[in-house]
Amino acid sequence: MSALRAGPEAGQAAGTDAIRIEDLHKSFGPHEVLSGVSLTVAPHEVICLIGASGSGKSTLLRCINLLEPIDSGGIWLLGQQVTGPGVDVNMVRRRVGIVFQSFNLFPHMTVLRNVTLAPMKALRMPKAEAEASASDLLARFGLADKRAEYPDRLSGGQQQRVAIVRALAVQPQIMLLDEVTSALDPELVAEVLDVIRELATAGMTMLIATHEMGFAKDVANRVCFLEDGQIVEQAPPAELFTDPKDERTQRFLRRIVQAGRM
Amino acid sequence: MTSQDSFGADPLNAPVAGSVGAGAGLAGSFGASGRGPRLLSGGGRRAVAVSTASTLVVLAALVAIFWVAPGSAAVRHTFFSPADMWQSFIGNPKKGYYSVGAAIWLNIRMFLVAEVLILALALVIALVRQSTSPVMFPFRVLAMVYVDFFRGVPLLLVVFAIGLGVPALRLTFVSSQSAAVYGVSALVLSYSAYVSEVYRAGLNSVHRSQLAAARSLGLSHGTALRYVILPQALRNIVPPLLNDFISLQKDTALVAVLGAIEANEAAQIYSSTVFNFSSFTVAAILFLILTIPLARFTDRLIDRDRRRRLAGAVT
Ligand SMILES: Nc1ncnc2c1ncn2[C@@H]1O[C@H](COP(=O)(O)OP(=O)(O)OP(=O)(O)O)[C@@H](O)[C@H]1O
Ligand SMILES: [Mg+2]
Numbered sequence: 001m002s003a004l005r006a007g008p009e010a011g012q013a014a015g016t017d018a019i020r021i022e023d024l025h026k027s028f029g030p031h032e033v034l035s036g037v038s039l040t041v042a043p044h045e046v047i048c049l050i051g052a053s054g055s056g057k058s059t060l061l062r063c064i065n066l067l068e069p070i071d072s073g074g075i076w077l078l079g080q081q082v083t084g085p086g087v088d089v090n091m092v093r094r095r096v097g098i099v100f101q102s103f104n105l106f107p108h109m110t111v112l113r114n115v116t117l118a119p120m121k122a123l124r125m126p127k128a129e130a131e132a133s134a135s136d137l138l139a140r141f142g143l144a145d146k147r148a149e150y151p152d153r154l155s156g157g158q159q160q161r162v163a164i165v166r167a168l169a170v171q172p173q174i175m176l177l178d179e180v181t182s183a184l185d186p187e188l189v190a191e192v193l194d195v196i197r198e199l200a201t202a203g204m205t206m207l208i209a210t211h212e213m214g215f216a217k218d219v220a221n222r223v224c225f226l227e228d229g230q231i232v233e234q235a236p237p238a239e240l241f242t243d244p245k246d247e248r249t250q251r252f253l254r255r256i257v258q259a260g261r262m
Numbered sequence: 263m264t265s266q267d268s269f270g271a272d273p274l275n276a277p278v279a280g281s282v283g284a285g286a287g288l289a290g291s292f293g294a295s296g297r298g299p300r301l302l303s304g305g306g307r308r309a310v311a312v313s314t315a316s317t318l319v320v321l322a323a324l325v326a327i328f329w330v331a332p333g334s335a336a337v338r339h340t341f342f343s344p345a346d347m348w349q350s351f352i353g354n355p356k357k358g359y360y361s362v363g364a365a366i367w368l369n370i371r372m373f374l375v376a377e378v379l380i381l382a383l384a385l386v387i388a389l390v391r392q393s394t395s396p397v398m399f400p401f402r403v404l405a406m407v408y409v410d411f412f413r414g415v416p417l418l419l420v421v422f423a424i425g426l427g428v429p430a431l432r433l434t435f436v437s438s439q440s441a442a443v444y445g446v447s448a449l450v451l452s453y454s455a456y457v458s459e460v461y462r463a464g465l466n467s468v469h470r471s472q473l474a475a476a477r478s479l480g481l482s483h484g485t486a487l488r489y490v491i492l493p494q495a496l497r498n499i500v501p502p503l504l505n506d507f508i509s510l511q512k513d514t515a516l517v518a519v520l521g522a523i524e525a526n527e528a529a530q531i532y533s534s535t536v537f538n539f540s541s542f543t544v545a546a547i548l549f550l551i552l553t554i555p556l557a558r559f560t561d562r563l564i565d566r567d568r569r570r571r572l573a574g575a576v577t
Binding site for chain 1: 478480
């Protein structure tokens with residue numbers, strides 16, 4: 001865990017939370033997207049983030065992965081503060097995988113090379129070892145026969161599974177998933193959700209932004225509803241979906257039901 | 263040098279490696295299904311016969327006009343005299359003129375050396391201009407000024423400035439190089455400005471999300487550039503790069519003004535010694551022999567690119 005931070009004065013304040021976010025603020029120009037988000041995620045916990053389009057779910061995940069600089073507040077991962085000076089961002093990112101809505105596979109590389117690039121270049125893993133563990137991971141997610149294919153020869157569901165495997169290949173302790181099924185045809189959604197379920201069963205700590213309410217109900221230990229740049233309400237899915245306390249959550253869920261998405 | 267704007271600026275349609283195979287499926291067709299305008303269109307034997315006939319008619323017409331022109335005989339003698347063409351091609355030092363055929367080797371060598379240096383220097387300039395770190399700010403400004411300057415100043419003036427200015431400084435070593443070295447330096451300085459813009463268009467053609475994806479895996483910025491961004495960028499810019507190198511090949515002739523005995527200068531010496539311009543015709547033919555293969559090769563790459571894009575759009 002000390003690998004997350006270069007400095008010797010690494011803060012241990014947050015104990016053993018996998019993720020701790022305190023009063024996080026983030027603006028794009030005049031537009032404050034996150035205005036005081038606080039969230040704690042325990043190890044092996046699966047959290048789903050729900051909220052209207054534009055509510056800042058992606059921005060929150062990108063901040064945690066340090067892809068976006070934050071304005072104020074703090075983020076602790078595995079007990080180490082990762083916001084502030086002296087943090088080795090590459091080291092942090094190896095511990096926190098992120099998968100995007102749009103796959104973002106490298107189109108000029110085969111599936112195998114997509115998966116082995118980071119282990120080889122970031123973790124300095126020998127090629128044979130990287131390929132062996134990549135092959136294991138690909139096989140585990142039903143992609144063994146796609147090793148030599150280029151991404152544009154794969155279906156969307158296969159591409160997204162490769163993207164998940166690619167993120168897993170650096171052996172992260174936390175996975176951030178940003179609407180990983182939104183770009184998929186309905187019949188391909190299930191295969192990707194199955195992969196995420198398997199990860200949850202294996203004990204992966206996950207923070208998942210999703211529009212799939214049924215899936216959130218099914219897989220999440222806790223669901224967080226995001227609006228106006230804040231987490232308005234968080235509760236176990238059984239509670240949040242059936243008996244939302246906050247009026248904004250109620251309104252959001254009513255709209256989802258009306259749209260036939262739950 | 264030509265505008266590169268039409269290349270590599272479209273991330274959505276950027277060609278990708280995996281579609282090569284898919285493109286092959288379309289190779290047999292033409293027109294709407296992806297061949298684009300080709301020099302020799304498909305359509306079988308009849309089409310070949312028609313295009314051959316029309317080529318012959320056009321050629322015959324041009325030759326006829328040339329032949330009946332009032333000054334035709336004089337022009338044929340001064341520009342197309344076979345004896346003079348041969349003499350200037352092989353050269354004759356005793357009579358005071360050089361072989362144009364041998365001199366073209368200097369052009370080729372200058373071109374090859376300049377090309378390698380341009381590719382390297384232009385990449386550095388492009389990467390500096392694309393950098394975002396505040397530390398790089400002064401270098402970004404410098405790179406921008408450099409590109410603005412060398413794209414704005416005519417190449418000939420740069421050749422003069424380097425070829426006459428640097429020796430006049432009378433520095434050790436730097437001021438005592440050959441005309442060819444100064445010429446190549448001028449070509450490198452000037453072309454690097456253009457080629458860096460080609461690189462930049464290529465880098466921009468790779469969608470930002472590719473960089474985010476690479477960085478999110480814990481790859482450093484440099485590693486992400488090296489393995490993820492640059493390979494995709496380069497694939498997109500090969501045709502415009504080749505285009506610039508076609509003009510670089512013939513711009514090596516500008517080094518003649520510094521007295522380097524390259525093909526153009528050898529032809530000039532012949533014409534002023536013998537008072538016949540056929541030597542220039544020889545030089546022109548030699549330059550064409552150099553540039554035409556590269557031009558056709560560029561066409562083929564552009565064609566392949568188009569097919570790939572269309573194949574990508576189909577899937
Ligand atoms: N790089 C950026 N520059 C400027 N504004 C941005 C940027 N990224 C996001 N935003 C803005 O921040 C707000 C939140 O965006 P974000 O993508 O985080 O929402 P989201 O909850 O993920 O929405 P969706 O469900 O549509 O994915 C939006 O209003 C968006 O326009
Ligand atoms: Mg989003």
